[in-house]
Amino acid sequence: RKEVEQDPGPFNVPEGATVAFNCTYSNSASQSFFWYRQDCRKEPKLLMSVYSSGNEDGRFTAQLNRASQYISLLIRDSKLSDSATYLCVVVGNQFYFGTGTSLTVIP
Amino acid sequence: SAVISQKPSRDICQRGTSLTIQCQVDSQVTMMFWYRQQPGQSLTLIATANQGSEATYESGFVIDKFPISRPNLTFSTLTVSNMSPEDSSIYLCSVARGRAGELFFGEGSRLTVL
Numbered sequence: 001r002k003e004v005e006q007d008p009g010p011f012n013v014p015e016g017a018t019v020a021f022n023c024t025y026s027n028s029a030s031q032s033f034f035w036y037r038q039d040c041r042k043e044p045k046l047l048m049s050v051y052s053s054g055n056e057d058g059r060f061t062a063q064l065n066r067a068s069q070y071i072s073l074l075i076r077d078s079k080l081s082d083s084a085t086y087l088c089v090v091v092g093n094q095f096y097f098g099t100g101t102s103l104t105v106i107p
Numbered sequence: 108s109a110v111i112s113q114k115p116s117r118d119i120c121q122r123g124t125s126l127t128i129q130c131q132v133d134s135q136v137t138m139m140f141w142y143r144q145q146p147g148q149s150l151t152l153i154a155t156a157n158q159g160s161e162a163t164y165e166s167g168f169v170i171d172k173f174p175i176s177r178p179n180l181t182f183s184t185l186t187v188s189n190m191s192p193e194d195s196s197i198y199l200c201s202v203a204r205g206r207a208g209e210l211f212f213g214e215g216s217r218l219t220v221l
Contacts, residue, residue, distance in 0.1 A: 034207070034210075042214070046205075095203075
């Protein structure tokens with residue numbers, strides 16, 4: 001079983017839409033969780049950390065559900081510039097990356 | 108954050124040759140990580156480069172194929188040896204930094220093996 005499972009999408013949404021991504025993880029002892037953004041032909045860049053209490057940064061909200069072992073990312077009021085691949089990351093004895101979810105925001 | 112310079116940014120190589128990728132970090136770090144991202148795939152950890160000791164390789168990766176150097180706390184190299192088309196990939200170096208120990212990546216080296 002993979003350490004991290006992520007729906008690859010693609011998600012194609014109109015501007016202004018709200019979209020949510022989920023990742024499930026297998027190791028209940030995982031300590032840290034992150035969401036990364038990767039643009040085409042670029043390196044992954046940290047979008048936000050995910051805390052047990054949830055955290056919000058502008059239009060982005062990340063949540064952690066330890067009981068069900070998943071993390072989520074919610075993007076409100078989608079912009080064209082949000083088009084990218086979003087990677088969830090779960091930290092156990094190393095950083096485990098999801099396969100990424102492709103998002104395209106359509107005008 | 109961290110400033111990580113990686114080169115070459117891309118290369119096209121012949122089967123059977125070797126390529127060394129360099130990674131320079133703007134400040135001292137204990138561990139540097141080398142990842143591979145194959146087309147359409149996520150990131151896979153190749154090895155952890157420790158200064159002053161042998162690199163630690165993940166399952167499926169061996170030192171003869173991916174020798175790593177770590178001469179000081181700001182620099183590391185990864186060599187892809189005896190390349191085959193299956194080695195075509197993006198290779199990324201990274202360091203863990205920040206309050207939550209998040210990873211920061213170099214810009215990646217896109218390797219194509221013919």
